[in-house]
Amino acid sequence: MSQPNRLKTGGRVDRSRQLTFTFNGQRYQGHPGDTLASALLANGVDIVNRSFKYSRPRGIVAAGAEEPNGIVQLGSTEAGQVPNVRATQQALYQDLSARSTNGWPNVQRDLMGLVGKLGGQFMPPGFYYKTFMAPASMWLTYEKYIRKAAGLGRSPTENDPDIYDHRHQHCDVLVVGAGPAGLSAALAAGRAGARVILVDEQEEMGGSLLSSRESIDDAPATTWVEKVLKELSELEHVTLMPRTTANGYHDHNFVTLHERCTEHLADLAPRAGGRRQVRSRMHRVRAGQVVLASGAHERPLVYAGNDVPGNMLAGAVSTYIRRYGVAPGNRLVLSTSNDDGYRSALDWAEAGREVVAIADARQNPDGELVEQARAKGIQIIAGSAVIEARGDKRVAAAKVAKIDIEGFKVTGPVEELACDTIASSGGFSPVVHLASHTGSRPTWNEELLGFMPSPVKGMTPTGGAHGVYALGQVIADGFKAGSAAGEACGFERQDASLPKVDERREGAAVALYQVPHQKATLRGPKQFVDMQNDVTAAAIELATREGFESIEHVKRYTAMGFGTDQGKLGNINGMAIAARCLGRTIPEVGTTVFRPNYTPVSFGAIVGRHCGELFDPERYTAMHQWHVENGAEFEDVGQWKRPWYFPRTVNGKTETMHEAVARECSAVREKVGILDASTLGKIDIQGPDAREFLGRVYTNKWAKLAPGRVRYGLMCKDDGMVFDDGTTSCLAENHFLMTTSTGGAATVLEWLEIWHQTEWPELDVYFNSVTDHWATMTVTGPEARKLMAELTDIDLDKDSFKFMDWREGKVAGVPARVFRISFTGELAYEINVQANYAMHVWKKLFAHGDKYGLTPYGTETMHVLRAEKGFIIAGQDTDGSVTPEDLGMHWAIGYDKPNSWIGKRALTRPDTKRTDRKQMVGLKPKDPSVVLEEGAQIVFDPNHAIPMPMKGHVTSSYYSPTLQSGFALAVVMGGHQKMGETVYLPMVDGQVHEAEIVSPIFLDPKGERQNV
Amino acid sequence: MFYIFCPYCGEHREEEEFHPKGQAHISRPEDPEATSDEEWGDYLFFRDNPRGVHHELWVHAVGCRKFFNITRHTVSYEILEVYKMGEQPSITAENYAAQQGAASADKERNASQAKHQEGVRA
Amino acid sequence: MSNAQQFDTRLVGEHAGEIAVESPLAYSMHRSGAPKAKADTTVTLRERAFLGHLTLRGGAIVLDEALRDVLGMSLPGEPLGLVQDEAGERSIQWMSPDEWLLIVPGGEEFDVERRLREALGDAHFAISNVSGGQTLLELEGEAAREVLMKSVAYDVHPRHFPVGKGVTTVFAKASVILRRPSEERWELVVRRSFADYTYRWLLDAGEEFGVGVER
């Protein structure tokens, strides 16, 4: 039979159209306007899942985000799999395919259920922690199996073909929730002219009004909804966002929204106009004011067997009947502590189904809805509650008895009423989740029997979220909140012209959370508090007996409110139970804290378009295309893509890195090589105090550097530790060009600025980054001068253009600055040209360089060549704990400079004066074929018992084709005094390498090669 | 994600445009060579970590590149004021406490309860 | 005089015309292509390459005076201001209390720098030529603002970002100078090394609007 529970009339579904969908392999029918949950209920599907721990059959309980059981795996293809979708929030579409998250082999016949039945007794709270956390190292192994059995959904194993997006939004007023309060808030702020964003997580805006019994302005509430939405959509600065959940509320009114753009249409985003559409989108909203109109969640009552399918929230029963035209059963028993629960019984009766009885926990229920129920001849059993639901896979009967709430006991005889549905209502909890994301702890309101949001700057709670429940008051409260929010953003206050809503006389509610049973909680049948995490009242009682008094500890011990649930249904009942057990009040037990996200967000939306090639910026130099076309392998240096090495392919065989680097090294040492050095940071420094400033930030002297000259400099922090180095050229008396390491460019510029702006604002100097303006190519090797001579008008004579000079002229017809600095130890010319001309110059060098054996080399060869010369790389050979003295670079320290340059004072601290500090040395492995591991620890005595005292480590290590040996730079305690001594490097595999401490300058110690 | 008013640009900007640079008003000793090792160590390494009002140095890194100070409450994360280099804060831990007078008395009363409520967050 | 070095990197001489000049987007256009605008395109992208970009540092009063002398333009009066000459060919943008970005037609920057240096004389200032280090992209069309909303956290709503405003801000995971010279046009001044990333990002973010690239 098709849709046995679908009512003939009513609801907002489109009965003229059929949609076919699949659940656990079975085909069903539904209608547009259905959620997956309403369609399942329409088809009489009772069991939608198996529970997390005990594997009990579970059915739909709620109609919204708070649903604990109807959590499904969506997707008909592997790539389209989406885990942890709430059936109550998923719009039905043609060919939707969903499966239960738990249950093996299936939810109807679940083998794990056997474990639950038998093992349940042996699975007390804290079971997982106690059993699996010891030994801690095994947790990862256990976890795999637990997850498989417990089931938290699974990720797709194929790449997601859909695209996702981020959007930055700004508004004056963000209204969260488009129920009666949110709609009128948006109206007030929108009319004032504010930029308003109204978000609602559901398919349709209107919230509770979509299933309301009440009328507004003498018309159905939905008519008012339509009218308001029409007005809002016509306001230029109002943005309406349905299917959008406000998931996180962060500092300074920053709210993240998750918009599901196509998830109501199909598994994968359909194309629009031949183009891909964004499937879901994360909006990052900065709001002037936030109006929190997130409503309230109904609290279920906690009674025995309350998890058997057929137990539902009273409000959900009403929603399914009124909004979806689905009556989820035939015979209803309602258990309630308040008037509002009566709506479900009235709706049930009006749908033509039987209301068996209403068990009202109050002694003298007398509100208006109560009278309506009496008028319909519905039996009301006062002072009682459903104490137990009977049934296995579906409710079969309700046990009702008189109860004493204060004394927590059953006082009268137990009556068993045959029924298939039990609705329960324990009152409402304002949805304070978002407010508490900001760190503000909700406060208990004894009158409203719920936690209220605490003040958050720039946030106004309204309506249900504010503890206001009567419709007329909700609309007024929303309007006031919206108007005030607009006013706070500088717009005019709006006068309310509120619609007419009939006042409903309401009887007082009683505080009822856990319903007493004849048996004590620990011995009686299970009473569920958190169905998603399978936490029972007994578990909470046990936790308190084991000494967990803070609710935060009880929560961790029992797993209550964990994971995707975030305590929407269970937290307050759980706290009430803990309070009862501890003999305290709810606020004494603690307050409840929720964290983002409110409901699960797909990784796609979190990632947006920051994936694949756009995951992180790739910075290219002006010669990048040449490198690509010439087969370079690239290395990431910060965000830069730098050529690592240029493997050649000869006779179909491509060089290994080792072979390529050996060839590139030899080319530089014997002929001429070229490096793209454009990535080095370049800072243009101008001003009459530029020279003075350099003298303060560098360790060495700058007073006498003349225009046309270049100097190497070390930069320390004030703790005396080296943090960057580079050369700086004097362009004119008041004008310098500083270079920094590739990674240090931005840091060094900020470093110069912080000193200038905070300590020495009196110095007249400006710093500007020109890193990208200049392209830099290093031509180096014995043949470099010959090659340069072919292309430049600069006088290259070694006496007029000396080492550490720079000259201006043309290279390949392009104006250039050429610097005679060397990072290879060979004769070198570093050419700077305006980047737009760089490719031309680079290609010209190759056109002329062939006869000299011009060879492009990459960063790996650069490293080998510089290390052979003992040139450090800041950040590789230094790590923030190395002084210039540790590096043996006393020659670069201006001890007698007149000012106390940055780092100087620290060099006389006792710790920096220690003679056993780790000092930079060279290491020559005894076996020349050994290339020591970078990072390898150095010991002095290999026979020392483990743990051996570690005396240093390798910072840079390579094979040198020139030396025909491995070699390394290292820091060794007291290393400068240990030349010639042998050290040992024990490796993971048990080998122990021997190496001799030598000078870090392995080649040409007098620097004759670069000085020719 | 903070929303920070840059006193030079004259408007609020997203936190991602800024870098925090630690405690404000740490000035380098006039004559470092004249300081004792202890004084120099204090300057280099010791910083406050108050629960409440804190003065911090920030830079509008992706923006005007100017440094400025922020007075921030380290519990609520509220930015109480921003002020330029060389200026002094008008809100300090001392006068803030006085301002909050009545309100903070309430907080004291709830302090024991708050302590009790503070567990580890998941 | 300020005693700084001005370096004229203009190409001169008989073979100057043979020298290939490559904009920061040369490689990107080669690799990623340049999709043509279609009938339903609602955003177009255009590079205005090889303009003269000068970073001006100094006091507002002296710089303003010098700029009036040299270009007949004054500095924007407010922070985040952007002013243009009548032809829209030259613009001055506030970058910081002591920094402005001057953009002039390509090649003109050397003469402007020389004349500014003369006009500024002994004042404390700095001028850095950054023409090779950045390029200017234009975004135009009804969806331009939406593409920007995907890319920058900065509020680009007309109430907050009127014509004549310019800011330096984060763009995706890079940064840009974003300016609004006219109602329908946005400009992005992009650093050379980030130009390819920015270009690919714009093509990707503009896909749903049928982004077209004008060359």
Ligand SMILES: [Zn+2]
């Ligand atoms: Zn700023």
